[in-house]
Amino acid sequence: MSQPAVRKERLEYNKLQKRLRRQVGSAIADYNMIEEGDRIMVCLSGGKDSYGMLDILMSLQKTAPIRFELIAVNMDQKQPGFPEHILPEYLEQVGVPYHIIERDTYSIVKDVIPEGKTTCGLCSRLRRGTLYSFANEIGATKIALGHHRDDIIETLFLNMFYGGKLKAMPPKLLADDKRNVLIRPLAYCKEQDLADFADYKAFPIIPCNLCGSQENLQRQVIKQMLTDWERQYPGRTETIFSAIRNVAPSQLADTALFDFAGLKVDPDAVADAGDEAQAEAGVQQFIPALQVS
Known part of the structure; x- marks a missing residue:
């Protein structure tokens, strides 16, 4: 690669890194995601998003005006061929404390879900329950998940079209058990930016062999719809996300949310x-x- 090309690539990387750091910092500030003395369990799947989240949080940790701790946690679900060495080697290299939880949820999912059906729902529930319990064991005050802006928007339409509910993924959430606070530091970040960041950083991506080759058809339909909209009307995705942050309960129809009767x-x-x-x-x-x- 020529010197001008190298300089241009480096410039683009610096701009991308600054943009992602700024967006993560803004999300943390807007929702008070991280507080003094927090012990944050960073959930790693081995995918581009969770790698990016850990990298950015580690970078912000060095310059933040408050002190907080990061602990990386991965759940080995005993999928056939899962490369168990990759994450430990990477985490030791970057110098972050970590835990690998071993749970054979793969066998449970395969026993329960008929062949050809989407496994994502049960898989995520089993993983979530295990991670919540482990967070309590290690005294984590927050659980960081790697969902980005596109995930949030897709979930909004999934719930609208298939569930009859107007809800998405909040940037910060108190879990149903009231014992865990979930944060999504990537809430303002675009998926494409995270993909480009992963390429630049050359993260050792681990594909999901359980469901990575199996398309969740409903989510794929929504993703394609949003892609088509963005291509035809650039900026529409950004507008939709702005709408999620600007809700007018009196202009909807939920009687539990607004006192229409009164x-x-x-x-x-x-x-x-x-x-x-x-x-x-x-x-x-x-x-x-x-x-x-």
Whole structure:
């Protein structure tokens, strides 16, 4: 590669790295994701997103005005051919404390889910339960997940189209057990940026052999729809994410979220409106005279 090409590539990488760091920093600040003394369990799958999340958090940790601890955790689900050595070698290389949890959820999923059916739902539930329990064991105050902006938007439409619910993935969430706080530091980051970042950093990506070759058809439909929209109307994805952050409950129809039944006319507002109408009528009477003069 020529010197100008090398310089250009380096420049692009620096811009990308700064953008991702800025977006992660903004998400952390906006939702108070990380606080002084936090012990954060960073969930690693071996995919591009979780690698990027750990890398950026480690970078921010060095310059943050507060002190917090990072502990990387991977769950070895005993998938056939899973390269067990890759993550430990990488984590030792970058110098972050880590744990590898070994649970044979692969066999459970294969026994329960019929051949050809999507395994993602059960797999994620089993993984989530194990990780939540382990977070309590190691005294983690936060659990960091690698979901990005595109994941959040896709989940919004999945729930709308297939679940009849208007919900997505919040950047910060108190788990149902009330014992774990989940954070998504990549909430403002685009998937393509994370893919480019992973290429630049040459992360040792581990494919998911359990479901990586199996398409979750509903999510793929949504992803393709959003891709087509973005191609036809650039910026639409950004607008959709802005909408998720700007919700007007009174303009929807959820009676549990807004008290539609209790809506009543305000007598004072009615009286004020009457006074304004009289004043306006008086002004209208004088307009012809003013026009003549």
